[in-house]
Amino acid sequence: MSRVTIENLTKVYDSPSGSIEAVDDLTLAIDDGEFVVFVGPSGCGKSTTLRCIAGLETVTDGTIEFGAEDVTNRKPKERDIAMVFQNYALYPHMTARKNMAFGLKMSTDLSAGEIEDRVEETAQMMGIEELLADKPKALSGGQQQRVALGRAIVRDPAVFLMDEPLSNLDAKLRAQMRTELQQLQHDLDVTTVYVTHDQTEAMTMGDRIVVLNDGELQQVGTPLECYHRPANRFVAGFLGSPPMNFLPVEADLDAGALSHPSFSLSLSDSIGADLDATELVMGIRPEHGSLTTTPDEHPEPERLVEATVTVTEPMGDVTNVYLDIGGESVTVTAGGHLGLTDGESVWLYVPEAKLHLFDAETGTAIKHSDEPIESTRVSEASRYAETA
Amino acid sequence: MIPDELHLTDSGRETLFKLLSKGVLGCLLLYALFPIYWMILSSFRTRAEITAAEPSLFPFTLDDAADIVQDPSVLPTLLEYENYLTMWDRFPVFDYFVNSLIIASVTTVFALAVGCLGGYAFSRYRFPGKIGVGGALLGTQMIPGILILLPMFLLFVWIQETLAIPLIDTYHGIIFVYTTFTVPVAIWMLRGFFDSIPNAIEEAARVDGCSRFQALVRVVLPMAAPGIAATGMFVFLTAFNEVLFASVLARGDVTPFAIGIQSFETQTTAYWGEMMAASTVATAPILILFILFQKPIVEGLTEGSVKQ
Numbered sequence: 001m002s003r004v005t006i007e008n009l010t011k012v013y014d015s016p017s018g019s020i021e022a023v024d025d026l027t028l029a030i031d032d033g034e035f036v037v038f039v040g041p042s043g044c045g046k047s048t049t050l051r052c053i054a055g056l057e058t059v060t061d062g063t064i065e066f067g068a069e070d071v072t073n074r075k076p077k078e079r080d081i082a083m084v085f086q087n088y089a090l091y092p093h094m095t096a097r098k099n100m101a102f103g104l105k106m107s108t109d110l111s112a113g114e115i116e117d118r119v120e121e122t123a124q125m126m127g128i129e130e131l132l133a134d135k136p137k138a139l140s141g142g143q144q145q146r147v148a149l150g151r152a153i154v155r156d157p158a159v160f161l162m163d164e165p166l167s168n169l170d171a172k173l174r175a176q177m178r179t180e181l182q183q184l185q186h187d188l189d190v191t192t193v194y195v196t197h198d199q200t201e202a203m204t205m206g207d208r209i210v211v212l213n214d215g216e217l218q219q220v221g222t223p224l225e226c227y228h229r230p231a232n233r234f235v236a237g238f239l240g241s242p243p244m245n246f247l248p249v250e251a252d253l254d255a256g257a258l259s260h261p262s263f264s265l266s267l268s269d270s271i272g273a274d275l276d277a278t279e280l281v282m283g284i285r286p287e288h289g290s291l292t293t294t295p296d297e298h299p300e301p302e303r304l305v306e307a308t309v310t311v312t313e314p315m316g317d318v319t320n321v322y323l324d325i326g327g328e329s330v331t332v333t334a335g336g337h338l339g340l341t342d343g344e345s346v347w348l349y350v351p352e353a354k355l356h357l358f359d360a361e362t363g364t365a366i367k368h369s370d371e372p373i374e375s376t377r378v379s380e381a382s383r384y385a386e387t388a
Numbered sequence: 389m390i391p392d393e394l395h396l397t398d399s400g401r402e403t404l405f406k407l408l409s410k411g412v413l414g415c416l417l418l419y420a421l422f423p424i425y426w427m428i429l430s431s432f433r434t435r436a437e438i439t440a441a442e443p444s445l446f447p448f449t450l451d452d453a454a455d456i457v458q459d460p461s462v463l464p465t466l467l468e469y470e471n472y473l474t475m476w477d478r479f480p481v482f483d484y485f486v487n488s489l490i491i492a493s494v495t496t497v498f499a500l501a502v503g504c505l506g507g508y509a510f511s512r513y514r515f516p517g518k519i520g521v522g523g524a525l526l527g528t529q530m531i532p533g534i535l536i537l538l539p540m541f542l543l544f545v546w547i548q549e550t551l552a553i554p555l556i557d558t559y560h561g562i563i564f565v566y567t568t569f570t571v572p573v574a575i576w577m578l579r580g581f582f583d584s585i586p587n588a589i590e591e592a593a594r595v596d597g598c599s600r601f602q603a604l605v606r607v608v609l610p611m612a613a614p615g616i617a618a619t620g621m622f623v624f625l626t627a628f629n630e631v632l633f634a635s636v637l638a639r640g641d642v643t644p645f646a647i648g649i650q651s652f653e654t655q656t657t658a659y660w661g662e663m664m665a666a667s668t669v670a671t672a673p674i675l676i677l678f679i680l681f682q683k684p685i686v687e688g689l690t691e692g693s694v695k696q
Binding site for chain 2: 054055056075076077081082083085086087089090091092093102103105106107108151155161
């Protein structure tokens with residue numbers, strides 16, 4: 001177990017067509033025993049950062065420390081890490097047992113008997129005792145995955161590094177392994193860095209998530225912090241499915257309103273006072289909007305925005321309604337079956353408290369929704385209270 | 389209109405296709421195997437039978453064949469295996485064969501050792517001049533051997549005279565030549581096999597406590613075993629079958645089989661029967677070796693190691 005400190009990490013790849021900055025001045029501290037998820041789109045630098053922590057990439061600039069030890073220039077084998085790869089990377093010519101024992105054999109001076117005991121113990125924990133004599137090609141994808149995890153766990157390393165370990169599994173198995181991995185990490189209490197492009201994994205698994213884009217750190221925080229208090233427009237748009245809706249608006253401070261060519265929303269004074277830019281982007285989470293077909297009966301008719309339904313996607317529990325507001329597409333996730341037809345006129349209600357505002361130029365967040373971020377339960381409850 | 393009965397059903401078409409493809413394969417096989425059959429057949433014949441104006445295509449007459457079917461123990465009496473006994477006395481067949489074996493085996497070991505390291509470097513590392521060096525290695529294969537033969541001979545003479553290192557008619561001389569010729573091909577072949585081994589497996593080994601070299605030896609090479617076997621076979625065969633350079637640079641005590649066999653044809657007589665018998669004896673162990681090596685090559689390279 002170990003605390004991981006990354007300071008000013010920069011990784012530049014030189015290629016004939018010029019240099020590519022894969023990681024740009026990343027600074028981050030990961031606590032001992034913490035489960036941190038790196039998330040971001042392809043090419044955001046998350047895997048490169050992980051590989052730098054593993055020692056599989058040389059660092060262009062900056063330092064990486066495990067505990068108080070600077071490991072920046074150490075070889076992978078000198079770092080006391082274990083890694084799980086996306087494609088499992090099992091040794092095909094060895095049985096599952098030998099795959100698991102290999103790391104202990106190479107990196108410790110344990111006797112053959114001790115290694116055997118540890119492999120057995122880990123295999124039992126992972127429920128793969130029956131597979132130990134098989135070679136990887138005799139195993140299913142899920143079984144290979146378990147052996148790959150077992151191979152990492154048996155090492156009892158200071159840090160676990162996982163590079164999209166679930167992305168090759170089918171959806172059902174992935175969901176199951178997600179829970180199982182969390183449980184395992186919790187039990188083992190080993191510092192874990194987990195890379196994924198899957199925001200569900202990011203939201204559900206990590207103690208904290210690290211959102212990266214274009215090699216730059218966007219935000220570090222608990223999943224709910226990043227979801228409800230996004231630092232900028234990128235984080236806001238990246239987390240959440242369907243994603244947050246963005247509408248360009250102008251702040252008319254004299255009138256105390258946000259104006260868009262096709263609507264105008266009044267602003268409370270407290271919010272208006274904080275605005276120093278006039279060109280803004282308004283963000284609305286799909287689940288925070290509600291729809292009505294009878295605007296006259298709404299308690300706040302002045303906060304309604306008229307829209308046209310373009311497509312509805314009934315998902316069973318919720319329905320995704322795609323709206324057209326002055327030529328822009330807005331998605332609203334509404335509860336149950338609404339009976340809306342395409343082309344119908346509806347009114348969208350967005351409570352001011354749930355609005356996000358971003359600086360149109362820099363993308364920096366100016367105002368967040370007031371969703372609580374301490375506990376999922378409270379947030380869910382308030383969400384349903386809102387839609388009811 | 390084509391009458392219905394002339395239309396082929398899908399399964400009928402499939403059967404026809406199978407028959408046709410088997411027929412073509414059979415012809416090709418016959419073409420490839422006939423010389424070997426003829427070699428074995430001739431090795432059991434007397435001079436008169438071999439040089440007959442119309443040699444029989446079959447080892448036995450119909451009557452003989454009938455006798456053998458009735459009583460297989462008569463087979464030895466019908467076979468003319470005199471050649472297999474006399475060839476040893478007349479020519480140093482065994483020495484030729486051992487020479488070939490030594491030259492081809494040592495060449496294979498050297499070519500594989502250099503080829504594995506070189507192929508690995510080409511597969512995994514970026515270095516200045518990689519494309520140029522790779523191209524030059526391939527380029528060496530475009531030059532006909534006969535063009536290099538004389539310069540090579542002169543070079544050997546020069547080294548022998550100035551450095552006093554004997555090279556002509558020595559094992560190490562001809563092994564050096566063969567290694568030089570086969571290393572480029574070995575590098576290119578092995579590079580292809582290494583390319584097909586995912587980097588992640590090697591990285592897993594490095595995280596598991598291996599140095600790069602240990603990862604190569606413990607993980608990459610075992611995974612490349614089929615490729616190494618295939619490359620080894622190629623190198624071995626090349627060295628075993630080579631005639632041109634051996635005819636100039638490997639005579640005397642180190643004469644390999646491919647050259648030695650020519651001595652069966654003297655100015656006065658040609659000992660065809662013995663020559664064929666010697667060839668059969670020399671081919672058999674190689675054939676057996678290669679049949680044994682076929683399995684690892686046919687087996688999938690990285691099957692099951694990585695989910696694609």
